[in-house]
Amino acid sequence: MKKAWYAKKWIAVLLHLAAWVLLFSLPYLLKPPANTNEQQHLEPGNPTVTFIVSRINDLMLIGFFYLNALVLVPRFLYKKKYFFYTLSILISFTLFVVASWLLAINLKTVNESFSFRRHVFFCFFIVVFILACSIAYKTIRDKIIADNLAKEKENENLKTELSLLRSQVSPHFMFNVLNNMVALARKQSDLLEPSLIKLSSLMRYMLYETDEEKVSLEKETEYLQSYIDLQRQRFSKKVVINVTMHPADKLYDIEPMLLIPFVENAFKHGTGMIDCAQIDINLKAANNTLYFTVSNKYNPDSSEIKDKASGIGLINVQRRLNLLYPHHHELTITKNDGQFVVSLKINIAV
Numbered sequence: 001m002k003k004a005w006y007a008k009k010w011i012a013v014l015l016h017l018a019a020w021v022l023l024f025s026l027p028y029l030l031k032p033p034a035n036t037n038e039q040q041h042l043e044p045g046n047p048t049v050t051f052i053v054s055r056i057n058d059l060m061l062i063g064f065f066y067l068n069a070l071v072l073v074p075r076f077l078y079k080k081k082y083f084f085y086t087l088s089i090l091i092s093f094t095l096f097v098v099a100s101w102l103l104a105i106n107l108k109t110v111n112e113s114f115s116f117r118r119h120v121f122f123c124f125f126i127v128v129f130i131l132a133c134s135i136a137y138k139t140i141r142d143k144i145i146a147d148n149l150a151k152e153k154e155n156e157n158l159k160t161e162l163s164l165l166r167s168q169v170s171p172h173f174m175f176n177v178l179n180n181m182v183a184l185a186r187k188q189s190d191l192l193e194p195s196l197i198k199l200s201s202l203m204r205y206m207l208y209e210t211d212e213e214k215v216s217l218e219k220e221t222e223y224l225q226s227y228i229d230l231q232r233q234r235f236s237k238k239v240v241i242n243v244t245m246h247p248a249d250k251l252y253d254i255e256p257m258l259l260i261p262f263v264e265n266a267f268k269h270g271t272g273m274i275d276c277a278q279i280d281i282n283l284k285a286a287n288n289t290l291y292f293t294v295s296n297k298y299n300p301d302s303s304e305i306k307d308k309a310s311g312i313g314l315i316n317v318q319r320r321l322n323l324l325y326p327h328h329h330e331l332t333i334t335k336n337d338g339q340f341v342v343s344l345k346i347n348i349a350v
Helices: 009-029 037-042 047-077 082-106 116-187 192-209 217-235 260-269 312-324
Strands: 240-245 278-286 289-297 329-336 339-347
Touching (some): 009 047, 047 082, 047 116, 082 116, 116 192, 116 217, 217 240, 217 260, 260 289, 260 312, 260 339, 312 329, 312 339
Parallel strands (some): 240 278
Antiparallel strands (some): 289 339
């Protein structure tokens, strides 16, 4: 997965530097124009020395920020070792207070009237603020990383599941087509050779085109037509097959092998022990929407025993539609008066 622009290391470093510069510039930006008595206590010495001491203190606070975020939080707080975490924070606070006090006293950047107790009180709020920012930064950063990993894992799982669903559809389809070839061979029909050529084109499509994420609607339509032609040859006049495929108003792409299970299901369950078997197929693509309808007669009282693969195609295609076109498709399956109708509407512009 491609990293977002803000996730690049050099950009992250620049953002951190900008945040620290802004944070430690606030006292100067918000500093009142007139010197107060407190400022006289805090800054009695050389301004240059005072500036250097302030920057050293800033560096110590930055060090404390990253020490807590990168070491103490993952090693102690995440593992619920609260005693060691609290002890580490107290030791770090003590070291900062003592180091900053000794630095200020030795370089004479504070007045003698500025007590150590006041210095501890002043440092306490600064350290608590930095500590809170450090914990927030670490938890938010880890949450973002965890969410990204979960999203990557979900995408990989979806790809794996879609590949599995395709592989389940394909053998079922090939089983039916090969049965057609066997029937033609037994009849020694002259249609066997053109049927084999059509089968070859179908296999080529399944082997090379279905690996793509999407294919053109035109190729998918040609695939459907070839399959229908093979079935038409098999059933001859035993089944009335009405096919209407309107030309699309523009070029569209669609998930491969998405429509064939509906047609396959119609031939599987709409033929056999059914009087006046008839299958109607209608496909239209316009205004970024695909309309696909397949209907077939069925006998609700039939005791015909279907094989274990019955229904696999429809179950798979429903699952694939939910994965590929969530909230962008409508699938309606109805059974009424001996008629089984599948109606599919997809927004294929997404």
